[in-house]
Amino acid sequence: MVVGVSEDEEISNVEAVLETVKALGKVRVRGKMFDPDSKTLTMLCECREAVDSTQVPPEVVHTTEEGVVWQLVIAEPEVNSQPFSEKLDKFLQEEGKTLEDLQRLYNPNPSLEPNPRVNHSCGSPTPPGEDNLDNWLEQAKFMSEEYEYSDKEKRRRIVESLKGPALEIIQAVRLSNSEATHIDYLQALESTFGTSESGEELYLKFRALHQTQDEWDVGLAKDVEHKIRLSDSTPFRERSRRLAPADIDDVRRHLQQLLEAGILKESRSPYASPIVVVRKKNGSIRICIDYRTLNSRTIPDQYTIPRIDDALDCLTGSKWFSVLDLRSGYYQIAMSEEDKEKTAFICPLGFYQFEECLKV
Numbered sequence: 067m068v069v070g071v072s073e074d075e076e077i078s079n080v081e082a083v084l085e086t087v088k089a090l091g092k093v094r095v096r097g098k099m100f101d102p103d104s105k106t107l108t109m110l111c112e113c114r115e116a117v118d119s120t121q122v123p124p125e126v127v128h129t130t131e132e133g134v135v136w137q138l139v140i141a142e143p144e145v146n147s148q149p150f151s152e153k154l155d156k157f158l159q160e161e162g163k164t165l166e167d168l169q170r171l172y173n174p175n176p177s178l179e180p181n182p183r184v185n186h187s188c189g190s191p192t193p194p195g196e197d198n199l200d201n202w203l204e205q206a207k208f209m210s211e212e213y214e215y216s217d218k219e220k221r222r223r224i225v226e227s228l229k230g231p232a233l234e235i236i237q238a239v240r241l242s243n244s245e246a247t248h249i250d251y252l253q254a255l256e257s258t259f260g261t262s263e264s265g266e267e268l269y270l271k272f273r274a275l276h277q278t279q280d281e282w283d284v285g286l287a288k289d290v291e292h293k294i295r296l297s298d299s300t301p302f303r304e305r306s307r308r309l310a311p312a313d314i315d316d317v318r319r320h321l322q323q324l325l326e327a328g329i330l331k332e333s334r335s336p337y338a339s340p341i342v343v344v345r346k347k348n349g350s351i352r353i354c355i356d357y358r359t360l361n362s363r364t365i366p367d368q369y370t371i372p373r374i375d376d377a378l379d380c381l382t383g384s385k386w387f388s389v390l391d392l393r394s395g396y397y398q399i400a401m402s403e404e405d406k407e408k409t410a411f412i413c414p415l416g417f418y419q420f421e422e423c424l425k426v
Contacts, residue, residue: 067108067109067110067111067139067141068084068108068109068111068126068136068137068138068139069106069108069136069137069138069139070104070106070108070135070136071098071106071107071108071109071136072106072107072134073100073105073106073107075107077095077109079130080095080109080111081093081094081095081111082129083126083128083136084111084126086126086129087122087123087126087138088121089117089121089122090113090117090122091113091114091115091117092113092115093111093112093113093114094111094112095109095110095111096110096111096112097109098110117140119140119142122138123138124137124138125137125138126138151212165213165214199255199259202227203252203255203256206224206227206252207252209223210248210249210252217247217248220248221248221251224236224248224251224252225251232255232259235254235255235258236251236254236255238254239251239254283327285398286398286399287398287399287400290399290400291399291400291401292400292401292402292405293402293405294360294364294408294409295364295365296360296363296364296365296408297363297364297365298363299363301335301336301337302337302338302360303336303337303338303412304338304339304340304356304359304412305340305412306412306413307340307341307342307413308414309343309413309414309415310343313343313351314414314415316350316351317343317351317353317413317415318415320351320353321353321415321416321418325418327397328421329397329420329421330418330420330421331418331419331421332416332417332418332419333407333410333417333418333419334417335406335407335408335410335417335419336407337360337407337408337409337410338410338411338412338417339355339356339357339359339360339410339411339412340355340356340411340412340413341353341354341355341356341411341412341413342354342355342356355409355411360408401420401421406419406420406421407419
């Protein structure tokens with residue numbers, strides 16, 4: 067819970083402030099209550115992942131309004147000292163009964179045992195008498211985890227509950243792998259017909275995965291290596307340019323981040339190009355390197371460019387289009403080892419060269 071929130075505070079702002087606490091992860095506001103004494107709101111929030119209360123501070127400071135502090139109250143999870151299955155086994159032993167006796171008690175006629183069938187060829191809505199994928203998977207996974215059946219019995223029950231394309235998928239799995247388990251059956255069905263997770267759950271999972279990465283942990287493209295071919299390989303060394311006093315701390319911080327990420331390393335190259343600092347619209351800096359001398363000696367790479375008409379013809383009849391792009395392309399292409407020294411640049415704060423590709 068968040069205590070002491072102003073009445074006119076937007077819910078999106080509250081969620082954004084709470085997400086600055088790394089231990090909380092992705093946060094959603096689920097309810098709010100007005101306190102007439104303090105004239106503030108108490109908001110009930112839900113975190114996507116389990117939260118370690120020892121890592122959560124008692125207060126959080128508003129990111130945009132100076133002096134505004136909210137109190138955080140973390141609900142401790144209920145500790146279950148003994149799992150339900152152990153309690154059930156102990157109870158049945160004391161009564162001299164088995165799990166099969168309990169099942170017969172709730173279903174005395176085995177022939178009437180529920181047997182939901184799935185036919186995914188009909189789409190949505192689900193036809194009468196059939197169960198949708200989400201409900202069926204939930205029942206099947208519960209049977210798999212809680213019932214003490216043999217793997218053969220679990221496979222039989224799964225097969226008997228299917229028809230149509232779903233049954234054909236299982237038959238294909240059995241033909242390709244005669245030793246496939248009931249878990250393999252469920253995984254094949256889930257991967258073929260979709261996932262039981264909602265769109266919001268998938269979005270939260272992606273955001274949580276994205277937030278765990280460092281800003282400069284951008285990965286590296288595989289099987290690609292950039293080379294710099296020169297028409298004149300004579301080393302050159304240009305003078306370092308002066309930095310504005312207001313930019314020095316930001317440049318030092320940016321260089322340190324690139325060093326820690328392995329994108330840069332200190333250099334002793336015979337080549338040296340100067341840098342130019344440019345301010346982005348959001349106030350952060352971009353370090354540009356003046357590679358005009360290097361570019362004048364570089365032999366351009368030649369690529370076959372497809373005709374626009376041919377590219378458009380390939381899209382005829384398509385309805386869905388996707389785009390794939392590198393997050394920071396200049397830092398995600400490996401640089402040829404013998405050409406790394408050519409990327410060296412000099413500034414008042416040091417002499418560095420790139421480990422990955424960059425714009426030249």
